[in-house]
Amino acid sequence: MELNLDPEILKAFGFSEENITITQIGSGLINRTYLVSEQLADKKYILQNINTAVFKNPEAIANNIKAVANYLLISSPDYLFIKPIQTAFGDEMAFIKHEYWRLLPFIADTVSLDVLTQPLQAYEAAKQFGKLSRLLKNFNVSKLEQTIAGFHSLDLRFDQFSKALICITPEIKALAKIQIDSALAHKYILDFYKSYAHSVDLPDRVMHHDTKISNVLLNADTFEGVCVIDLDTLMPGKFFSDLGDMMRTYLCAFSENETDLSKIKIRLPYFEAMIKGYLSEMKSVLTPTEKELILFSGKYIIYMQALRFLTDYLNGNIYYPINYESQNLDRAKNQFKLLQEITLNEKELQSIIEENLV
Template sequence: MELNLDSEVLKAYGYAKENIKITQIGTGLINRTYLLSPLSEKKKYILQNINTSVFKSPQAIANNLRSIADYLTFTYPEYLFIKPVSTTNSEEMAHIHHEYWRMLPFVPNTVSLDVLADPKQAYEAAKQFGKLSRLLNDFDAKTLQPTIPGFHDLGLRYEQFALALSQAEETLKDEAKAQIEDALAHKYILDYYTSYSHRTDFPDRVMHHDTKISNVLLDTETYGGICVIDLDTIMPGKFISDLGDMMRTYLCAFSENETDLDKIKIRLPYFEAMIKGYLSEMKSILTETEKELILFSGKYIIYMQALRFLTDFLSGNKYYPISYPTQNLDRTRNQFKLLHEIAANEKELQDIIEENLV
């Protein structure tokens, strides 16, 4: 879809409507994304409008990316880190009419997938996310600002669920009775995490926090991993955020919107490929506590996402977009089924992990 943008946005980067082609691209739910093709250049660019209802401090994103880019340029200059293009005023973002815009270089001969179609793709994606964390192992994560405070804080998400449950209409609680029971029964996951959270060998690291397959660029021909993209959520966190989110989104062939729960199954070849890819980069730096919690990371993130969908349903569907009234409840059922599938396959999954830790 070709369209026009505010000329002031283009002007901030030295372009005019007359000398650039603009196409809206991407399937992300947060930021609006455009491909810019200057008529007088061979290079192309990605332009994104930052969603300030989600990212309330866009400057925190800019500061984080600048710090990481400076570090990687100095320590690993060969690594492809997608650094924002400066405006004509040498700023990381353009602030136009109360909106924030960011321009990034377009990486040619790459593809961003919406759906995994082969275990090799899971391997390459997991390897890229692991590589970024490994390269930033000596970077001080405490210098980064949270771009979404509490994003993967399971304690916070449980508190939000408990509050929504206490305030929900009786009809909604009746409809979600089985899922509420599931949520309460799995609180042990939060308790288990809390028992580990203060260990000295469970460090905060630089985490991406949104490791779905579409946030990795792969080579268009070989599907080899090229680099990680969509870095708005890069901030301090535990390793379980990235690995757990990969488990949540890579292991089943169907997304959280699938309502036929018989289809929600663990794909063991994808799990094995993902673990091999991630540990090929991270095995050397993971602590003993982190190694203990590899499979738990999937339980943590899946449970957290189930709570978030259930909380939204009980609160009247205020956060996640829905196409029918009970969609968030269906998403909750989906995520709890995935959590149960991990439990049902736990021995085999743990065996795969142990084999790749040797």
């Protein structure tokens, strides 16, 4: 869909509206994304509007990306790290009519997938996310700000769930009883994490925090990994955040919106490919404790997401967009089923992990 934008936005990045075309692209739910094509220069760029309803402090995003970019420029100058192009005034972002905009380079001959269709794609994506973590292993994470406070804090998500329980009507409680009981029964995951949370062997690292397949660029022909994109949540976290989110989003052929729970199964070839890709980069970096908790990282993130969907349903669907009233409850059911599948297949999954740690 071709469209026009405020000329002030274009001017901020040195464009003239007469010589460009703008098309809205992308399937992301947070930021609006556009492809900007310069006709005379035959160049393309990615223009994004930052959603300040989600990211309250866009400057933190810009500062984090700039700090990491500067570090990688010195430590790994050949690494392709997608950082914003400065405005015509030398800023990291443009602030136009109470909105933040940024311009990114367009990487030709690449593809961003919405759905995994072969294990190779899982391998290459996991390798790219692992590579970013490896290259930043010595980066001082205290230099980075939280762009979304408590984003992957299971403690916070359980607290939000507990508060929602207090306020719900008996009717809602009855409808969600099975999922509420499941949420309470799985609290052992939070308790187990707390026993490790402050261990020096479970350090804070620079994490991407949103490692779904669409956030990595692959070669359009070979699917070889090219680079990681969408760095809004690049901030300090535990290794759970990246590896666990990959498990949550790569291992099942169906998303959290699937209501036929019989379809929620673990794809072992995808798990093996993901583990191989990630550990090809991170095996030498992870501590002994982190290596012990590789499979737990999936349980942690899946349980956290189940809690978030369930809490949103209990609160009246105020965060996640829905197409029908009980969708967030159905999403919670889906995630609890995925968590169950991890547990049912735990022996085989752990065996794959151990084989790749040798």
